[in-house]
Amino acid sequence: MSDDNLFDDGVIERIADELREAERPSADFDARVMASVRGIARARRRERHGLWNRVTQPRTITVRPWRAGLAAAALLLCATLVGWGAHAFARMEAAAPATLASSGSQRIQFVLVAPNAKKVAVAGDFNGWDAQHPAYQAVHRGGGVWSVTARVPVGHHRYSFVVDDSLWVADPTAPRVIDDDFGTTNSAIVVEPEIR
Amino acid sequence: MDGSSDAAIVARVVRGDVEAFGQLVARYRDRYFRYAMHMLGNREDAEEALQDAFTRAFRSLSRCDDPERFGAWLFRILVNRCRTSGARRSRRLRTFVSDETALMDASEEHPAEQRAWREEIDRALARLRPDQREAFVLKYVEDLGYDEMSAATGVGVSALKMRVMRACDRLREMLSEVHSV
Numbered sequence: 001m002s003d004d005n006l007f008d009d010g011v012i013e014r015i016a017d018e019l020r021e022a023e024r025p026s027a028d029f030d031a032r033v034m035a036s037v038r039g040i041a042r043a044r045r046r047e048r049h050g051l052w053n054r055v056t057q058p059r060t061i062t063v064r065p066w067r068a069g070l071a072a073a074a075l076l077l078c079a080t081l082v083g084w085g086a087h088a089f090a091r092m093e094a095a096a097p098a099t100l101a102s103s104g105s106q107r108i109q110f111v112l113v114a115p116n117a118k119k120v121a122v123a124g125d126f127n128g129w130d131a132q133h134p135a136y137q138a139v140h141r142g143g144g145v146w147s148v149t150a151r152v153p154v155g156h157h158r159y160s161f162v163v164d165d166s167l168w169v170a171d172p173t174a175p176r177v178i179d180d181d182f183g184t185t186n187s188a189i190v191v192e193p194e195i196r
Numbered sequence: 197m198d199g200s201s202d203a204a205i206v207a208r209v210v211r212g213d214v215e216a217f218g219q220l221v222a223r224y225r226d227r228y229f230r231y232a233m234h235m236l237g238n239r240e241d242a243e244e245a246l247q248d249a250f251t252r253a254f255r256s257l258s259r260c261d262d263p264e265r266f267g268a269w270l271f272r273i274l275v276n277r278c279r280t281s282g283a284r285r286s287r288r289l290r291t292f293v294s295d296e297t298a299l300m301d302a303s304e305e306h307p308a309e310q311r312a313w314r315e316e317i318d319r320a321l322a323r324l325r326p327d328q329r330e331a332f333v334l335k336y337v338e339d340l341g342y343d344e345m346s347a348a349t350g351v352g353v354s355a356l357k358m359r360v361m362r363a364c365d366r367l368r369e370m371l372s373e374v375h376s377v
Contacts, residue, residue: 011368025243026239034215038214040254
């Protein structure tokens with residue numbers, strides 16, 4: 001049957017014409033919606049900071065002597081590479097990425113201390129934000145220290161650590177960029193060309 | 197108003213520009229408020245449903261698969277929200293209270309006869325089964341095609357056609373009882 005015309009005897013159109021008249025919500029409707037979404041955005045920021053604190057707050061770590069030795073070695077390596085890593089290491093939190101020699105791209109070492117993590121990866125614009133990228137999976141070095149060294153192109157980049165495939169954690173020792181209300185606060189890194 | 201596409205605005209919001217969401221609110225509020233009014237019958241419930249739809253959309257914006265069709269996505273959220281609200285509340289009573297207020301506030305620009313006609317339409321619409329009211333409003337007020345209606349409601353095209361047909365029959369029947377059409 002011709003569904004559109006079957007009922008078009010004028011009555012229905014008269015009804016529809018009345019109902020098509022504009023209706024507008026109260027003058028303060030937009031303000032109320034925006035107040036609501038701003039509240040959601042603020043709550044998200046607080047939630048992220050809460051998660052962040054749980055991951056990065058200094059805590060007592062019980063380690064076996066051989067693990068402590070391994071961790072100390074890893075930290076020492078990072079401190080040597082970063083130059084200013086002493087502050088970060090003193091807090092047992094994380095080390096900023098350290099650059100290693102190359103050209104066109106550089107090998108960058110990313111280090112995060114996350115004692116309770118089961119998995120740590122690095123995702124950034126240099127790997128398509130792919131936390132599963134095999135070249136950016138950090139290895140647990142003991143004592144809660146995770147690190148990975150991977151090649152990153154010369155230029156400005158944003159990145160984040162991804163803990164246990166779900167928690168996005170900005171590098172506490174690197175500059176942060178973009179307060180993204182739907183994702184994470186990312187870290188920034190500038191990879192310089194090799195100086196010969 | 198900013199002439200940016202929905203997709204461009206959605207991208208800004210997802211990147212953290214919360215205030216850009218205001219452009220989407222301004223773009224869709226009036227049209228979608230009309231739908232909520234027809235489905236729920238009073239301003240208070242309609243505003244609550246629409247505000248909730250915008251809020252839910254904001255919460256889930258990063259999961260909006262096709263930002264270019266943000267409006268259609270938001271409308272689906274609103275349709276569901278109106279169903280939930282309509283099922284919770286006693287619509288008819290609230291509608292009649294609302295109508296009395298509307299009559300008292302009515303502008304003199306509208307002849308009494310036209311006001312009465314509109315009032316009868318609202319009453320008849322309120323007496324339709326919710327699924328028939330939904331189908332009728334989508335078809336004849338929002339001017340959607342059956343495929344679009346199906347996408348918005350999750351109901352098959354055949355069922356929607358049947359609902360529209362029954363809604364039309366019922367509206368004719370009710371309005372012919374009280375008004376010579």
